[in-house]
Amino acid sequence: MARPVLDIRGFRVGIEGREIVKGLDLTVRGGEVHAIMGPNGTGKSTFASALMGHPAYEVLSGTVTLDGRDVLEMAVDERARAGLFLAMQYPAEISGVSNANFLRTALNARREENDPVPVLKFHKELKEKMAGLSIDPTFAERYVNEGFSGGEKKRNEILQMAVLQPRIAILDEIDSGLDIDAVKVVAQGVNDMLSENFGVLIITHYQRILNYIHPTNVHVMMQGRIVRSSGPELAEQLEARGYDWLRQELGIEEPLPQEA
Amino acid sequence: MASDTLTLATRAQIEAIAPTEPRWLLDRRIAALEESASLQLPMSKQTKIGEAAFVQADAPKLPQVTFEGAPQGVILMDLDQAVREHADLLQPYLLQVAERQNLLHAQHAALTKGGFFCYVPKDQELTEPVRATFHFPKDGYYTPHVLLVAGERSRCDLIVELVGVDGGAPAINGGVEVVVSDGAQVQYIEFQRLPGKAQGHWSRRAAVGRDGKLTWILNDVGARLQVADTRTELRGDGSDSRVFATFFGGRRQHFDFRHIAVHVGQHTTSDTEARGVLQGKARAVYNANTIIRPHATGTSGWQHEHTLMLSETARADLVPELEIDEWDVKAGHAASAGPVDPMQLYFMMARGISEIEARRLIVFGFLSSLLDSIPLESVREQIAQIFHEKVEA
Numbered sequence: 254m255a256r257p258v259l260d261i262r263g264f265r266v267g268i269e270g271r272e273i274v275k276g277l278d279l280t281v282r283g284g285e286v287h288a289i290m291g292p293n294g295t296g297k298s299t300f301a302s303a304l305m306g307h308p309a310y311e312v313l314s315g316t317v318t319l320d321g322r323d324v325l326e327m328a329v330d331e332r333a334r335a336g337l338f339l340a341m342q343y344p345a346e347i348s349g350v351s352n353a354n355f356l357r358t359a360l361n362a363r364r365e366e367n368d369p370v371p372v373l374k375f376h377k378e379l380k381e382k383m384a385g386l387s388i389d390p391t392f393a394e395r396y397v398n399e400g401f402s403g404g405e406k407k408r409n410e411i412l413q414m415a416v417l418q419p420r421i422a423i424l425d426e427i428d429s430g431l432d433i434d435a436v437k438v439v440a441q442g443v444n445d446m447l448s449e450n451f452g453v454l455i456i457t458h459y460q461r462i463l464n465y466i467h468p469t470n471v472h473v474m475m476q477g478r479i480v481r482s483s484g485p486e487l488a489e490q491l492e493a494r495g496y497d498w499l500r501q502e503l504g505i506e507e508p509l510p511q512e513a
Numbered sequence: 514m515a516s517d518t519l520t521l522a523t524r525a526q527i528e529a530i531a532p533t534e535p536r537w538l539l540d541r542r543i544a545a546l547e548e549s550a551s552l553q554l555p556m557s558k559q560t561k562i563g564e565a566a567f568v569q570a571d572a573p574k575l576p577q578v579t580f581e582g583a584p585q586g587v588i589l590m591d592l593d594q595a596v597r598e599h600a601d602l603l604q605p606y607l608l609q610v611a612e613r614q615n616l617l618h619a620q621h622a623a624l625t626k627g628g629f630f631c632y633v634p635k636d637q638e639l640t641e642p643v644r645a646t647f648h649f650p651k652d653g654y655y656t657p658h659v660l661l662v663a664g665e666r667s668r669c670d671l672i673v674e675l676v677g678v679d680g681g682a683p684a685i686n687g688g689v690e691v692v693v694s695d696g697a698q699v700q701y702i703e704f705q706r707l708p709g710k711a712q713g714h715w716s717r718r719a720a721v722g723r724d725g726k727l728t729w730i731l732n733d734v735g736a737r738l739q740v741a742d743t744r745t746e747l748r749g750d751g752s753d754s755r756v757f758a759t760f761f762g763g764r765r766q767h768f769d770f771r772h773i774a775v776h777v778g779q780h781t782t783s784d785t786e787a788r789g790v791l792q793g794k795a796r797a798v799y800n801a802n803t804i805i806r807p808h809a810t811g812t813s814g815w816q817h818e819h820t821l822m823l824s825e826t827a828r829a830d831l832v833p834e835l836e837i838d839e840w841d842v843k844a845g846h847a848a849s850a851g852p853v854d855p856m857q858l859y860f861m862m863a864r865g866i867s868e869i870e871a872r873r874l875i876v877f878g879f880l881s882s883l884l885d886s887i888p889l890e891s892v893r894e895q896i897a898q899i900f901h902e903k904v905e906a
């Protein structure tokens with residue numbers, strides 16, 4: 254298959270009548286690693302969730318295509334099957350459904366009904382992928398995210414990505430709540446997938462994960478827009494100096510105090 | 514519910530059903546008929562029982578029953594044949610296991626026709642389940658009866674299926690009696706898959722002897738209206754009863770279920786676990802009642818009822834009750850009814866799972882803790898499969 258291209262033009266998203274994402278343009282191709290950084294509450298998760306089709310968010314205008322196909326026309330599950338993946342900031346828990354059962358159902362959803370993935374083969378591959386992410390084998394039979402620690406949930410998101418092999422992945426704060434070793438493990442999981450056939454967009458507050466997954470492009474998002482795009486050096490600048498210099502340069506006013 | 518508009522059973526009807534029946538059985542029918550004069554329809558705030566097809570005492574027809582898996586020594590046969598051939602075994606129990614509490618119980622006893630008798634001799638332990646399937650024709654009024662007698666220290670699993678024909682609309686007022694003798698262990702498993710226009714009233718009565726154990730595994734997915742009450746009397750000391758009830762209603766189905774555990778003996782235990790799923794405009798009324806009689810010391814009775822709502826138009830009324838006349842007991846209940854979490858649906862769909870598959874997985878997850886408690890794998894799988902097929906897009 255050709256190299257994936259996610260193309261976002263003039264994307265505006267609102268919630269409860271309030272515009273949060275205010276016109277965003279971005280193109281992510283296979284082989285690229287984009288990082289989006291930005292202060293709390295500027296709309297990064299809103300952007301990511303609306304791309305995936307989260308029901309709470311309303312797309313106000315703009316176009317999104319994946320490999321030329323209109324993403325906004327698709328239901329959430331169709332977007333996923335088209336190759337889009339979102340590692341969520343707060344993934345849901347599903348009581349009574351094991352991780353293995355969940356993942357097998359998700360894999361089979363990508364296949365013909367009369368051609369399900371062979372059970373033994375699935376379990377073997379799942380075991381290997383879990384080992385690669387240092388996930389305890391018992392997590393295959395644990396209920397999806399139920400009782401998982403914050404870091405375990407994040408690792409579980411990466412496991413799902415590794416099993417489902419998307420074309421474009423968006424990782425929303427995949428590094429939050431991870432200990433130092435876990436950041437390396439998760440980064441390794443992403444790097445293992447990087448190829449011409451896989452592009453990734455990492456939403457993060459910290460330079461740390463970018464030491465392990467080297468970004469090709471770094472963007473800063475403020476007040477619902479991408480206000481600066483550059484190479485990896487931008488992330489280092491932000492880590493060292495914060496956002497105020499950029500606000501001043503761009504003449505953006507201080508945001509109103511945010512709730513915690 | 515004006516019972517003066519009802520067609521009550523008559524003596525002529527009884528005589529028409531049972532011209533050749535032994536005297537003792539005829540007497541029991543007539544006693545039930547006489548009781549019916551002073552009994553009311555079952556009370557339900559939410560269900561219009563008086564309008565149900567099964568309250569009208571018509572001339573009952575005979576449903577077909579098929580059997581499977583009775584080993585040597587076990588009696589499994591049509592009830593009328595058993596009355597002729599094994600009167601000594603039935604006579605102590607038939608229509609006698611528990612007192613009748615409402616008009617439908619009395620009407621069933623007066624007019625009962627068809628059904629089967631299952632007898633497991635003492636000390637016999639069955640390794641495989643015994644099966645009986647009721648086939649209800651397209652229409653008509655039916656009053657079948659099941660009598661299961663498990664002798665002392667015997668073990669038996671009985672699987673009863675209630676099925677009909679496509680588009681069928683039978684009206685059923687059935688009854689089940691289970692006798693668990695001292696030290697016996699019985700699992701009574703029932704799958705109710707009646708067609709969408711059926712209306713049923715199904716009354717189950719059980720008496721459990723000393724150190725006996727009875728498990729009811731009840732699965733209801735069929736019928737337009739299904740009213741069922743299950744009453745287990747824990748008479749012997751150390752006796753135990755479990756209920757694992759699952760139901761799944763859709764469209765305009767209406768269920769009204771009542772489970773009653775009566776603790777009479779000392780150190781008796783009961784546990785009721787129910788999981789219901791509702792979609793469309795389905796409605797379920799679920800009552801559980803734990804009655805602890807005086808002197809039933811050291812008993813414990815628990816109820817857990819949870820309903821998952823797949824649509825906003827479905828409705829569930831859960832009514833847990835405790836009636837306790839003894840201090841030295843442990844009892845309690847938990848009940849909840851809630852919608853599917855839209856964030857769970859979103860999460861699953863974000864992994865490529867279609868909405869209907871996501872609902873199926875959520876339903877499966879909702880059932881799983883109950884299924885895990887059922888010791889028979891084939892029954893677990895059958896319930897999971899039935900629920901899987903019932904989920905609508």
Ligand SMILES: Nc1ncnc2c1ncn2[C@@H]1O[C@H](COP(=O)(O)OP(=O)(O)OP(=O)(O)O)[C@@H](O)[C@H]1O
Nearest residue numbers: 268269273291292293294295296297298299300309
């Ligand atoms: N479901 C929602 N309901 C109401 N308001 C919301 C909802 N989701 C987001 N918002 C609001 O939209 C704004 C942007 O939130 P968003 O989560 O997209 O920010 P973010 O950039 O991801 O922040 P953070 O870095 O803290 O994760 C915030 O003011 C937030 O309160």
Ligand SMILES: [Mg+2]
Nearest residue numbers: 297298299342
């Ligand atoms: Mg966020």
